[in-house]
Amino acid sequence: MTRSQLKKASLLLTGLAIGGNLFAQSQDTTKTMSTDYVQPFSSGSAFRTWSVGFEGGVLTPYSIFSIKNQDFHSPHEKIGYGGFIKDQILPSFGLQLNFMKGNVAGAVTPANEANGTYTSFNTDINYSVDLAANFTLANINWRHNKSGIQPYLTLGGGVIGYSAVVNDNGTVTRQQRTHDFYLPVGAGFKIDLAKGVNLDLGYQVNFVNADDFDGIVGGSTNDRFSYGHVGLEFALGSRSKPQLATHNPVSSMRTEYLMDEQRLQLQVDRQRAENERLKSDLSATNAKVDKLTVDTDGDGVPDIFDKCPNTPAGTAVDGSGCPLPVKKPDVKVYVTQEDKKVVNEAVKNLEFDFGKSTIREHSFESLNKLAQLLVSKGFNLKLAGYTDNVGSEAANLKLSRERAEAVKTYLAQQGADASKIQAEGYGKANPIATNKTEKGRQINRRVEFSMF
Incomplete structure (x- = not known):
């Protein structure tokens, strides 16, 4: 062994011996620290x-x-x-x-x-x-x-x-x-x-x-x-x-040394615990990543997002893994004079209670025929509600919209597709008769039907 190696070995053994002695006295230091410990080089006020x-x-x-x-x-x-x-x-x-x-x-x-x-x-x-x-x-x-x-x-x-x-x-x-x-x-x-x-x-x-x-x-x-x-x-x-x-300042220096060692050990323990936590989090993340990539039915949508699992192979699916609806061929439907007659009858017989959106009973028969027509031919229908000029603009706009919605609701209850019925209210706009006479105002209180 060279002289340099011998010197290093001696220093190492000395350090281990001193360290062991300090650890052996740590309990005594803890007792002293609570009553007589003062940080080294403190002022006289301590x-x-x-x-x-x-x-x-x-x-x-x-x-x-x-x-x-x-x-x-x-x-x-x-x-x-x-x-x-x-x-x-x-x-x-x-x-x-x-x-x-x-x-x-x-x-x-x-x-x-x-x-x-x-x-x-x-x-x-x-x-x-x-x-x-x-x-x-x-x-x-x-x-x-x-x-x-x-x-x-x-x-x-x-x-x-x-x-x-x-x-x-x-x-x-x-x-x-x-x-x-x-x-x-x-x-x-x-x-x-x-x-x-x-x-x-x-x-x-x-x-x-x-x-x-x-x-x-x-x-x-x-x-x-x-x-x-x-x-x-x-x-x-x-x-x-x-x-x-x-006071023994040597004891405080020794206590300070042990406290620094304890603080360092505490930092090491905390870092070790943090590393273990990060390792656990990484494992959990990897497990979640694995779940994100699993696609059991092979439809291209991972199982975690697949709302329709086990779809047959080759089935076209949407982003949620569910089969796309089969697109039906477009069929052209024409509005005949007979169809327009049904619509005109519904408009002619449509009446509401005064100042309300309640449909009167004698209007139901013609509305029922209109509903059957919408179901059988799949027409789209636009309803436009109007009022006379009696009352405030806001009240008339609200009433016209409620009457159009009432007709839509009734037709939907009779089997018509509500998604193909559009209801709007325009209040006292676009009058088709004078509002100076009762008859004219009666004509202006209407719901127009546009079928296409």
């Missing part, structure tokens, strides 16, 4: 960055640094308390405004008389306010979605106001209230108790920029005291957002 804390603990002049250079070598423990408000600017960096009050006390050991006759002191911290940088450690975790513990370091500066009481073998000396700059340096860790709630365990050494914090001036260094505390931190803002200080 997190809860502000928080407040309250704490209480022990104040003592003893610290992790040497106490030999302090004015009092026997530290006493006193109660202190405080609080803070913090803005987490970056996942690992925030600014914290701290407040603290309490008492610091100490004494001189019998073996050390460097301070003369002073035996003890008690300093009342009236207030201390400082602004500190908070560096969160180990919140970026490559093995777990979220770390349960976040170590941190703090460094700041502020102002402390205090007054001390010094015991000089029974003589008490009170120091006037004063204030100085001090430098707090601390470390600790926070434990996640619930979403947005952390247990804060910390230790802090406070370097005072003065040597009279304990009420006296002595020694070669400024005074300092320590503060060990326990408290609770509460994240501010919407509970649907994760706290930036406890």
